Amino acid sequence: MTTVTPTPLFHPTHLDALEAESVHIFREVAGEFERPTILFSGGKDSIVMLHLALKAFWPAPVPFSLLHVDTGHNFPEVIEYRDRVVAEHGLTLHVAHVQDFIDDGRLVERPDGTRNPLQTVPLLDAIERNRFDAVFGGGRRDEEKARAKERVFSLRDEFGAWDPRRQRPELWSLYNGKHAVGEHVRVFPLSNWTELDVWQYIEREKIELPEIYYAHERDVFARGGMWLTAGEWGGPKEHEPTERRMIRYRTVGDMSCTGAVDSDAVAIADVIAEIAASRLTERGATRADDKLSEAAMEDRKREGYF
Amino acid sequence: MTSTTEELTATSLLRFATAGSVDDGKSTLVGRLLHDSKSVLVDQLEAVKQASRRRGQESPDLALLTDGLRAEREQGITIDVAYRYFATPRRRFILADTPGHVQYTRNMVTGASTAELAVVLVDARNGVLEQTRRHAAVAALLRVPHVVLAVNKMDLVGYDEAVFAQITGEFTAYAARLGVNDIVTVPISALAGDNVVEPSTHMDWYTGPTLLEHLETVRVDTDPADAPARFPVQYVIRPQRGEFHDYRGYAGQLASGALRTGDTVTVLPSGRTGTISGIDVLGRSADIASVGQSVTLRLAEDLDISRGDLLAAGPPPRLTQDVEATVCHLHDRPLKAGDKVLLKHTTRTVRAVVKEIACRIDITAPIEEGGLDQHTDVQELRVNDIGKVLLRTAEPLALDDYRDNQRTGSFLLIDPADGTTRTAGMVGTTGLVTPDWPHHV
Numbered sequence: 034m035t036t037v038t039p040t041p042l043f044h045p046t047h048l049d050a051l052e053a054e055s056v057h058i059f060r061e062v063a064g065e066f067e068r069p070t071i072l073f074s075g076g077k078d079s080i081v082m083l084h085l086a087l088k089a090f091w092p093a094p095v096p097f098s099l100l101h102v103d104t105g106h107n108f109p110e111v112i113e114y115r116d117r118v119v120a121e122h123g124l125t126l127h128v129a130h131v132q133d134f135i136d137d138g139r140l141v142e143r144p145d146g147t148r149n150p151l152q153t154v155p156l157l158d159a160i161e162r163n164r165f166d167a168v169f170g171g172g173r174r175d176e177e178k179a180r181a182k183e184r185v186f187s188l189r190d191e192f193g194a195w196d197p198r199r200q201r202p203e204l205w206s207l208y209n210g211k212h213a214v215g216e217h218v219r220v221f222p223l224s225n226w227t228e229l230d231v232w233q234y235i236e237r238e239k240i241e242l243p244e245i246y247y248a249h250e251r252d253v254f255a256r257g258g259m260w261l262t263a264g265e266w267g268g269p270k271e272h273e274p275t276e277r278r279m280i281r282y283r284t285v286g287d288m289s290c291t292g293a294v295d296s297d298a299v300a301i302a303d304v305i306a307e308i309a310a311s312r313l314t315e316r317g318a319t320r321a322d323d324k325l326s327e328a329a330m331e332d333r334k335r336e337g338y339f
Numbered sequence: 340m341t342s343t344t345e346e347l348t349a350t351s352l353l354r355f356a357t358a359g360s361v362d363d364g365k366s367t368l369v370g371r372l373l374h375d376s377k378s379v380l381v382d383q384l385e386a387v388k389q390a391s392r393r394r395g396q397e398s399p400d401l402a403l404l405t406d407g408l409r410a411e412r413e414q415g416i417t418i419d420v421a422y423r424y425f426a427t428p429r430r431r432f433i434l435a436d437t438p439g440h441v442q443y444t445r446n447m448v449t450g451a452s453t454a455e456l457a458v459v460l461v462d463a464r465n466g467v468l469e470q471t472r473r474h475a476a477v478a479a480l481l482r483v484p485h486v487v488l489a490v491n492k493m494d495l496v497g498y499d500e501a502v503f504a505q506i507t508g509e510f511t512a513y514a515a516r517l518g519v520n521d522i523v524t525v526p527i528s529a530l531a532g533d534n535v536v537e538p539s540t541h542m543d544w545y546t547g548p549t550l551l552e553h554l555e556t557v558r559v560d561t562d563p564a565d566a567p568a569r570f571p572v573q574y575v576i577r578p579q580r581g582e583f584h585d586y587r588g589y590a591g592q593l594a595s596g597a598l599r600t601g602d603t604v605t606v607l608p609s610g611r612t613g614t615i616s617g618i619d620v621l622g623r624s625a626d627i628a629s630v631g632q633s634v635t636l637r638l639a640e641d642l643d644i645s646r647g648d649l650l651a652a653g654p655p656p657r658l659t660q661d662v663e664a665t666v667c668h669l670h671d672r673p674l675k676a677g678d679k680v681l682l683k684h685t686t687r688t689v690r691a692v693v694k695e696i697a698c699r700i701d702i703t704a705p706i707e708e709g710g711l712d713q714h715t716d717v718q719e720l721r722v723n724d725i726g727k728v729l730l731r732t733a734e735p736l737a738l739d740d741y742r743d744n745q746r747t748g749s750f751l752l753i754d755p756a757d758g759t760t761r762t763a764g765m766v767g768t769t770g771l772v773t774p775d776w777p778h779h780v
Contacts, residue, residue, distance in 0.1 A: 047351070050631065064646045089621070090590070091622040091635075093578040093586075094578070182422075201759065201760040202760055204453075204763050205745065207683055
């Protein structure tokens with residue numbers, strides 16, 4: 034025992050408070066649902082989710098499986114990272130392949146080659162086949178207008194769709210996870226985190242990330258105001274010259290629509306300084322799919338997207 | 340660059356709510372806070388500028404930063420709360436932005452439930468209105484520790500001190516009746532930027548802080564560590580493998596107080612006692628756990644404890660099947676005596692029946708016109724109504740009064756048929772305004 038101090042008040046930092054809240058959410062789901070899964074893309078938000086889940090149930094294993102929707106256009110560094118983490122913690126990984134759906138005709142490749150919007154169908158199929166009743170997503174409210182109004186527990190109907198009318202008021206830290214058979218609840222434990230919080234937490238907890246998050250030299254070409262990596266998915270086209278640049282990725286998604294930013298940030302402290310100074314949101318800077326229209330995210334969300 | 344670097348060091352967090360309608364300029368105020376604290380990023384501002392130009396406006400309409408979703412416009416609904424995030428070198432903020440129209444009370448109750456401070460906005464030209472009183476009452480009911488009255492559109496009343504004084508006088512008197520005494524009042528113009536972030540050059544008579552300055556410096560106390568300890572068990576951790584073969588830990592978030600190794604705790608509802616033999620804070624061993632921390636507790640004794648149980652130390656909570664509470668009804672289907680519901684309290688959900696709707700409280704009329712009167716002749720509570728009810732639960736609950744403990748004093752009523760959240764409840768007989776409670780046997 035330590036010496037007794039008169040009023041040992043706990044002064045949590047914002048990261049302590051966010052961590053405690055997220056852990057509370059993970060444990061609520063473990064207590065109330067039968068078959069939860071964590072959407073795991075190998076992106077930093079899903080990596081932080083997994084880290085929180087590991088801490089929440091220590092020393093027991095995480096009582097959830099992982100689900101990855103593989104567009105077929107993933108960064109090899111990210112897939113390698115994913116498989117290593119799964120093996121290290123003895124986790125169960127489900128993979129839904131967009132390619133399978135294209136091959137058997139349930140999905141049709143888009144003319145622009147972008148596969149992000151195609152993820153919804155395999156995602157919902159995997160949820161239905163595995164009878165997942167709670168699906169953890171790494172979405173944050175600071176990301177986008179449509180996400181700002183998202184609940185921590187977001188009810189989805191049997192088609193995976195989000196109906197704003199059916200969303201329940203969420204008070205205090207009482208989360209209502211009641212749902213009918215066939216419906217499921219999307220759970221967002223990082224709702225109240227900002228991009229900066231996520232990075233500061235990664236630094237504090239010394240969480241390893243796929244190396245593409247840090248500055249490195251890469252052959253890229255310009256499209257739609259972003260640097261894209263050349264790949265089998267259809268780039269660069271003839272009029273798009275490739276050049277070698279020092280870049281890094283702020284988000285990790287489908288290679289066809291995830292852009293890199295010019296950066297010299299080779300270590301996490303550099304990344305944090307860069308983000309703090311950046312005047313563009315991460316989605317604005319690096320996601321072509323969110324530039325599609327003003328309500329792009331809202332539309333995809335209603336259809337059952339992440 | 341200096342400010343963004345300093346931003347990194349701000350680790351104190353304030354959760355606050357804004358209440359007011361679009362007409363009061365709330366969206367503009369929120370937009371102004373985000374914009375002037377440099378939390379609006381280039382691409383967001385560019386989108387607002389473009390949308391403003393399309394609508395024929397010359398300068399960017401900051402209200403568009405908090406614009407609704409298309410689904411809301413199409414369906415004519417308002418999603419209750421939108422959350423915004425911004426930071427200054429001094430503090431980080433989570434703002435629950437509650438729309439004033441349509442589901443007004445419901446929205447604000449939701450936003451205020453997690454807020455440490457509420458900003459109530461009034462239009463200087465209109466003064467204290469029905470919805471101002473409603474907002475003050477909700478802040479009082481939810482026991483939001485700090486209330487700020489922001490008198491907006493001062494530019495439209497010639498920055499007149501007398502107008503400001505009249506409104507703050509009326510509001511303060513009403514709030515005092517509600518038991519809210521800690522009120523800060525700020526004259527602002529969200530549109531022109533007066534006293535929101537930068538001090539106004541038009542109101543020399545005002546010497547107080549700007550709104551943001553107040554938000555940055557208001558003291559937010561966590562509950563004292565000597566409050567009675569309450570620990571709702573969320574989940575039992577039993578690895579049953581390797582070196583942790585015999586590990587059995589109770590996972591939860593401390594709702595109040597502090598617990599140390601060696602402390603005796605009472606397990607409720609069983610009433611058995613145990614001794615804390617170990618505290619694990621997310622994988623790290625500790626001697627003490629304090630309010631707000633998510634931890635795992637180990638006990639020396641082998642007790643039958645599961646999710647829904649409460650570990651308590653200090654003055655014990657009430658163990659009862661009869662719940663007297665002040666409620667806010669949230670759903671279109673009214674709440675009536677005889678309704679069967681599920682009552683979700685901390686980590687425990689039990690069946691319950693509404694025994695009686697004791698009264699509905701008028702939170703909109705001025706005092707002299709029946710404001711805060713308790714109407715006992717009502718048969719039901721409708722959406723947005725505040726009232727007092729009596730519930731009977733199928734199993735005993737360990738309850739604290741909401742005024743003593745928000746976390747163990749609050750609950751939801753859920754429809755067992757479709758899972759809808761119908762009502763938000765606050766345990767206690769002395770809720771809003773009068774301590775009188777209809778006498779029950």
